[in-house]
Amino acid sequence: MSSAGSRITMAEVARRSGVSPMTVSYCYNQPERVAPSTLRRVRAVAAELGYPGPDPTARSLRRRRTGAIGVVLGEHLTYAFEDPGARRFLAGVAEVCRERGIGLNLIPTTGEDGDVDRVRAASVDGYIVWTTVDSDPVLAVVTGLGKPVVVHGGPAVPGAQVVSIDNRASGRELAAHTFPGARRPAVFSQPFGRDRRPRLEIGPDPEGVEFPVTRDRLLGVYDHCREAGIDPRGLPVAVVARNDRVEAAAMADALFDSFEPDAVVAMGDQLAYAVLDAARRRGLRVPDDVAVAGWDDDPDAEREGLTTIAQSLFDQGRSCALIALGDRAPGDAPWTATVRRSTR
Amino acid sequence: MSSAGSRITMAEVARRSGVSPMTVSYCYNQPERVAPSTLRRVRAVAAELGYPGPDPTARSLRRRRTGAIGVVLGEHLTYAFEDPGARRFLAGVAEVCRERGIGLNLIPTTGEDGDVDRVRAASVDGYIVWTTVDSDPVLAVVTGLGKPVVVHGGPAVPGAQVVSIDNRASGRELAAHTFPGARRPAVFSQPFGRDRRPRLEIGPDPEGVEFPVTRDRLLGVYDHCREAGIDPRGLPVAVVARNDRVEAAAMADALFDSFEPDAVVAMGDQLAYAVLDAARRRGLRVPDDVAVAGWDDDPDAEREGLTTIAQSLFDQGRSCALIALGDRAPGDAPWTATVRRSTR
DNA sequence: CTGAAAGCGCTTACAG
DNA sequence: CTGAAAGCGCTTACAG
Numbered sequence: 001m002s003s004a005g006s007r008i009t010m011a012e013v014a015r016r017s018g019v020s021p022m023t024v025s026y027c028y029n030q031p032e033r034v035a036p037s038t039l040r041r042v043r044a045v046a047a048e049l050g051y052p053g054p055d056p057t058a059r060s061l062r063r064r065r066t067g068a069i070g071v072v073l074g075e076h077l078t079y080a081f082e083d084p085g086a087r088r089f090l091a092g093v094a095e096v097c098r099e100r101g102i103g104l105n106l107i108p109t110t111g112e113d114g115d116v117d118r119v120r121a122a123s124v125d126g127y128i129v130w131t132t133v134d135s136d137p138v139l140a141v142v143t144g145l146g147k148p149v150v151v152h153g154g155p156a157v158p159g160a161q162v163v164s165i166d167n168r169a170s171g172r173e174l175a176a177h178t179f180p181g182a183r184r185p186a187v188f189s190q191p192f193g194r195d196r197r198p199r200l201e202i203g204p205d206p207e208g209v210e211f212p213v214t215r216d217r218l219l220g221v222y223d224h225c226r227e228a229g230i231d232p233r234g235l236p237v238a239v240v241a242r243n244d245r246v247e248a249a250a251m252a253d254a255l256f257d258s259f260e261p262d263a264v265v266a267m268g269d270q271l272a273y274a275v276l277d278a279a280r281r282r283g284l285r286v287p288d289d290v291a292v293a294g295w296d297d298d299p300d301a302e303r304e305g306l307t308t309i310a311q312s313l314f315d316q317g318r319s320c321a322l323i324a325l326g327d328r329a330p331g332d333a334p335w336t337a338t339v340r341r342s343t344r
Numbered sequence: 345m346s347s348a349g350s351r352i353t354m355a356e357v358a359r360r361s362g363v364s365p366m367t368v369s370y371c372y373n374q375p376e377r378v379a380p381s382t383l384r385r386v387r388a389v390a391a392e393l394g395y396p397g398p399d400p401t402a403r404s405l406r407r408r409r410t411g412a413i414g415v416v417l418g419e420h421l422t423y424a425f426e427d428p429g430a431r432r433f434l435a436g437v438a439e440v441c442r443e444r445g446i447g448l449n450l451i452p453t454t455g456e457d458g459d460v461d462r463v464r465a466a467s468v469d470g471y472i473v474w475t476t477v478d479s480d481p482v483l484a485v486v487t488g489l490g491k492p493v494v495v496h497g498g499p500a501v502p503g504a505q506v507v508s509i510d511n512r513a514s515g516r517e518l519a520a521h522t523f524p525g526a527r528r529p530a531v532f533s534q535p536f537g538r539d540r541r542p543r544l545e546i547g548p549d550p551e552g553v554e555f556p557v558t559r560d561r562l563l564g565v566y567d568h569c570r571e572a573g574i575d576p577r578g579l580p581v582a583v584v585a586r587n588d589r590v591e592a593a594a595m596a597d598a599l600f601d602s603f604e605p606d607a608v609v610a611m612g613d614q615l616a617y618a619v620l621d622a623a624r625r626r627g628l629r630v631p632d633d634v635a636v637a638g639w640d641d642d643p644d645a646e647r648e649g650l651t652t653i654a655q656s657l658f659d660q661g662r663s664c665a666l667i668a669l670g671d672r673a674p675g676d677a678p679w680t681a682t683v684r685r686s687t688r
Numbered sequence: 689c690t691g692a693a694a695g696c697g698c699t700t701a702c703a704g
Numbered sequence: 705c706t707g708a709a710a711g712c713g714c715t716t717a718c719a720g
Contacts, residue, residue, distance in 0.1 A: 007490060009697060020707045025699055035705055052489050056467045057405045058697035061712050066401060067465055068449065081424075081431035081438070091425045094452060101458055103466050104450040105412065108442050121411055122447050123400040123467055145396045146351060353713060364691045369715055379689055402713035405696050 008051040017045040028054055060123060068103030069093075069324040070124035072142065074132045074194070080106065083243055084270065084298050085313050086130065089152065092317020093128060100325065109138055111194050116141050126324030128152065129160070133194050133210040150323040152316060154212035163319045165335040167213050170295070170309045171220020172227075173337050175265050177307055178293040179228060181344050182263030186236040186255060187221055188248075188275050190214045190267045196241040198251050200258060203233035217267050217295070236261065245270045245277070252278035262290050263343075269294040269301050269308055276304060276342070291343045305341040352395040361389045372398055404467060412447030413437075413668040414468035416486065418476045418538070424450065427587055428614065428642050429657050430474065433496065436661020437472060444669065453482055455538050460485050470668030472496065473504070477538050477554035494667040496660060498556035507663045509679040511557050514639070514653045515564020516571075517681045519609050521651055522637040523572060525688050526607030530580040530599060531565055532592075532619055534558045534611045540585040542595055544602060547577035561611050561639070580605065589614045589621070596622035606634050607687075613638040613645050613652055620648060620686070635687045649685040 014021040019038060026034050027042045034042075046053075060066040071093060073080050080086050097104045105124050109115035119127075119138050127142045131153030142149050143159030150161045179185040191197075193210035206222065209215035222232040238255040240248040252274045255261060266272035272294030276286060284290050286305075294301070297310035311333060319329040358365040363382060370378050371386045378386075390397075404410040415437060417424050424430050441448045449468050453459035463471075463482050471486045475497030486493050487503030494505045523529040535541075537554035550566065553559035566576040582599040584592045596618045599605060610616035616638030623634050630636055630649075638645070641654035655677060663673040 011697075021697090022699075022708085023706055026706085029699075033705070038705080050488055052485070053464050054699090055405075055697050056465050057401060057410060058712090059465075059699075060467060061399075061401045061405050061714085062697080062699045064712070066467065068467075070447075081435045087425035087431075094425070094450065097450075098452050098454070101462050101465075103414075103462070106438065106441075106448045106450065108438060110442070114445055118445050118447070120397050121400050121403075121445075123404060123410065123412075141396070144394055355713075365713090366692085366715075367690060370690085373715075377689070382689080398715090399713050402696090403715075405698085406713080406715045408696070 008049045013046050013051045017042045066123045066125050068105050068124045070105045070107050070122045070127045072107045072109060072119055072127060072129045072138055074109050085296055088313040089317040092314035093321045096318050096321035128320045128324050131213050148324050148326050150320045152320055161323050161331055163316050163331050163333060165311045165333045167216035168220040170335050171217040172223040174293050174309055175221040175224035177337055177339055177343050178265050178291050179263050184259060184261050185263040186259055186261035188264050188266040188271050189237050189239045190243055192239055198241045199239045200254055201237050203235050204237050221265055243268050243270050245273045248274035264292050266294045269296045269298040272306055286342050287344045293343055297338055307339045307343040309335050310338045311335040352393045357390050357395050361386045410467045410469050412449050412468045414449045414451050414466045414471045416451045416453055416463055416471060416473045416482055418453050429640055432657040433661040436658035437665045440662050440665035472664045472668050475557050492668050492670050494664045496664055505667050505675055507660050507675050509655045509677045511560035512564040514679050515561040516567040518637050518653055519565040519568035521681055521683055521687050522609050522635050523607050528605050529607040530603055530605035532608050532610035532615050533581050533583045534587055536583055542585045543583045544598055545581050547579050548581050565609055587612050587614050589617045592618035608636050610638045613640045613642040616650055630686050631688045637687055641682055651683045651687040653679050654682045655679040
């Protein structure tokens with residue numbers, strides 16, 4: 001192999017081998033159709049010239065497939081590598097990519113103007129959109145590209161499939177495990193919208209919640225409340241900026257200080273841990289003084305004895321990857337309430 | 345915008361707008377050069393037809409840049425989302441990508457045959473190779489492509505830059521903080537080679553270690569030993585399969601059971617925690633009964649009181665991304681020994 | 689301000 | 705078993 005950095009083309013290899021470019025192409029793509037002696041000669045010339053094989057971009061253009069899928073993350077990309085749920089999901093996506101020899105293109109979006117261009121500029125065969133707000137402009141762009149699109153968690157939009165658990169039903173069931181026997185139930189919520197403004201509200205209107213996953217979980221909790229004779233309009237809902245155990249500590253403290261809840265449905269295990277941490281700081285017993293529950297059944301949930309909605313984000317990642325590649329895969333993901341000692 | 349899924353080309357938009365394709369191209373690439381009325385008309389037609397803008401693959405071929413960098417991970421990709429060090433590194437890479445509007449293409453390799461093809465098939469402008477073994481065939485492939493290549497941690501190969509701390513010097517210094525006063529020093533090591541075979545050895549020859557990062561750290565420890573009058577040929581070295589706290593527990597137990605070490609240099613904070621865990625299980629006091637140190641200064645290191653080599657994997661990720669994009673960036677990464685209460 | 693020409697580097701039916 | 709032809713969808717100097 002000669003010096004790197006050169007820009008050798010297939011045409012050049014063909015010329016030096018005394019064959020046509022298509023024969024060289026066949027050497028790479030259908031070598032069994034090429035005479036052994038020709039194959040040998042072409043390979044020798046390619047090696048001598050340092051030809052690295054067909055240019056992937058040219059090949060993609062010609063074949064009209066890039067061999068990659070794009071994952072649109074509505075967060076600073078560091079998030080993808082921090083959030084435990086996002087990680088398990090991406091690991092599932094990655095597994096399919098590896099099985100199929102497919103590339104995985106991460107496309108961070110930040111809610112700013114460049115987003116749409118970056119999404120459009122990605123050379124991919126299909127898109128996975130990590131759960132976002134209803135009004136995210138990326139959704140229209142990505143569904144207008146004529147490529148398979150799947151949205152994890154929602155929102156559901158025309159031209160895209162959704163892979164998700166039934167957040168509303170799971171919220172209803174989780175509240176039914178957490179609230180009975182409580183006098184001051186409360187919710188510890190993921191962000192309502194992209195502004196990620198933390199806040200403490202009482203009985204907020206779910207229609208004002210921009211993230212459908214969050215909205216549906218809240219609706220499910222309200223469903224239970226109505227069935228159980230609790231007026232959701234009086235339900236304290238603390239909203240954090242990020243799904244992070246440490247960062248959520250202050251808001252968990254605020255929730256206890258303001259409302260002294262004795263049952264908290266948290267919209268994720270990390271948030272539930274933040275509630276457990278705050279309870280511990282106050283010397284409260286779980287579940288006697290306060291019942292706590294979360295979502296995801298994350299690796300620490302068993303050790304923490306947390307009642308939680310178990311779902312496989314890994315498998316959902318796999319499903320999304322398959323759909324983005326044009327396959328069929330289930331959109332309704334299974335979930336079960338796993339009841340442990342953090343609820344009564 | 346009309347129905348999605350259609351395959352509208354720029355030529356079609358041009359025809360329907362009554363202009364040439366290059367004018368349409370200018371509408372997207374240099375709109376200020378186009379007459380306002382033309383621009384308006386072309387945009388209207390594009391919207392009406394549902395033309396999603398220039399095809400990224402065709403654009404990449406023509407421009408000879410793809411606007412993406414590839415990150416080659418020599419692991420099942422799930423690793424990238426689990427290992428704390430890899431995550432911080434990738435977060436740094438991702439940050440540069442976001443700043444520059446660049447795509448991030450993750451390319452897992454498994455040591456099997458398809459690796460080389462997948463690496464070559466990625467449409468990227470430059471490559472970042474996550475630390476690998478000297479003999480990894482991917483290195484030759486990737487440096488033969490005429491694109492910028494940077495290897496994190498090593499090995500150093502012609503045609504690629506390396507971004508790394510000085511592992512040997514840091515190993516020497518860390519041992520100097522950990523071994524003094526010890527009578528039975530030991531090493532708790534990352535894998536030696538791609539087979540990831542766990543084992544317990546005594547004074548292994550560093551030249552037999554395939555991962556240069558691991559080899560250099562071991563060489564550094566040996567350097568200290570010689571200076572301190574310890575014969576490295578008698579040094580117990582336990583080698584784990586993965587840099588994972590929980591998974592390493594069994595090997596940490598084996599190390600204690602076999603050698604009762606009173607000072608352990610672990611090649612990473614996760615491994616150091618595994619040693620601390622094993623020490624706790626035995627009721628050993630740290631550092632009195634056993635001194636422990638690691639690498640990386642990971643987020644939990646302070647809480648654990650761990651003496652460790654602090655380095656910014658995040659910044660190293662940034663440097664690698666810049667180099668892969670053709671910029672200059674420092675290859676020698678800073679490090680410092682952070683001494684805490686886990687050593688005497 | 690707009691267009692004719694050339695070409696990025698390849699692959700794919702189709703002949704022969 | 706090999707090649708001539710066409711074309712994937714765009715962009716870029718260059719004219720005018």
